[in-house]
Amino acid sequence: MTPEGWALRKLGDVATITSGGTPKVGRGDYYGGEIPFAKIEDVTSSPGLLISETKTHITRKAVNETAAKVYPPGTVLVTMYGTIGEAAVTAIPMAANQAIAAFLDLKGVDRWYLAYMLQTLAPHFRRRAGQTTQANISGAVLKNFECRFPPLPEQVAIATTLKAVDDAIAASDAVIEQLDRVRKDIIADLLHHGLPRHADVLRESEIGQVPAAWAIVPLGDLIEDGPTNGLYRPQDAYGEGVPIIRIDAFANGDVVDITQLRRLRITSSEAVPYRVGPGDIVINRVNSLSHLGKVGLVERVDETTVFESNMMRIRMNATRCVPRFAFLVLASPLARDQLLRRAKLAVAQASINQQDVKGVLVPLPPVDEQKVIVNAVGAVTDRLSKERAVIAERRRVKVALADALLTGRLRVRGAA
Secondary structure: OOOOOOEEEEHHHHOEEEEOOOOOOOOOOOEEEEEEEEOHHHHHOOHHHEEOOOOEEEOHHHHHHOOOOEEOOOOEEEEOEOOOOOEEEEOOOEEEOOOEEEEEOOOOOOHHHHHHHHHHOHHHHHHOOEEOOOEEOOHHHHHHOEEEEOOHHHHHHHHHHHHHHHHHHHHHHHHHHHHHHHHHHHHHHHHHHOOHHHOOOEEEEOOEEEEOOOEEEEHHHHEEEEEEEOEOOOHHHEEEEEEEEOHHHOOOOEEOOHHHOEEEOOOHHHHHHHEOOOOOEEEEOEEOOOOOOOEEEOOOOOOOOEEEOOEEEEEEOOOOOOHHHHHHHHHOHHHHHHHHHHOEEEOOEEEOOHHHHHOOEEEEOOHHHHHHHHHHHHHHHHHHHHHHHHHHHHHHHHHHHHHHHHHOOOOOOOOO
């Protein structure tokens, strides 16, 4: 049902829709120039729908001799291949490849409203996608797709409302990025220089500079239980049962969010060897090099929870090494670099084994000093967690608000 005052129009009637082309790869005279060249990853990573930079640049010669086109600032771009329906608005003149459609010469349509609307239509575009080596939609599908458009002043009001939420999200993103840098800097400084009282009493060790009073110990000497490889079950065993920690449940250095775990059908006796408890550390043992060795900390467990086969679980001897201190070390470049040097490479993935993990050399201050270091890092970590919760809520609000505004269920009157 079309809301009162809104019009049903084909996208091809409100804009000229075109797409670009990719200059031949390997032509040095086509690449490295001054013209930004947008690819799908540039569109999907653009903050607040505004795309102001690209990873690739092409030359004027490439534009003159190939299907590449330079679009003016304010052009609405939408992805047509793979990740379908992601939208952005160009901040500067730029070209784009053939996987991206460009909306030009808008007729009675606000560019920001169009970009937000296209994003919400992504599921509809995907249902109409053809399939070759990857899902894609054609320019014809876009041109004939019918959408509901409110009067232009209402479009502007809707876009302004959504952009205000995007600006708030961008502000939170900036705070999170800064806090993450600060946290990493604090950890690096404390692991190599210790507390301020050690500043003038340092020594060189196998893992770099450390306080002279600290020992350098193989991780295996500090482990109470493990490393233990996890549990394998086929995909049809998932859906209900006990929570299972998988490699997508945490990024490197994250506390595992047990509220978001998938569930697995498993008997109580089968679960026993693979149960995790508070303070346990899980380490990714099989993956691409970029994800190999990433670690997560289990902070709390509300019910029997297990972990999957492509990771290991370790449980520290807390009388010698505070679990959270070990977690900070293992998540840092100091330990991760050691694991990557031990990695066994195979096609499209790499692996580490239990001996590789046990052989990691870690700096070992006295337990009371470990606790001080953990608390110092914890203050920044807590602030980071709060900011992440804020941004998650803002993103949830934006999705709900966009759905209400762009369907006309919630009306925003623009100035006449």
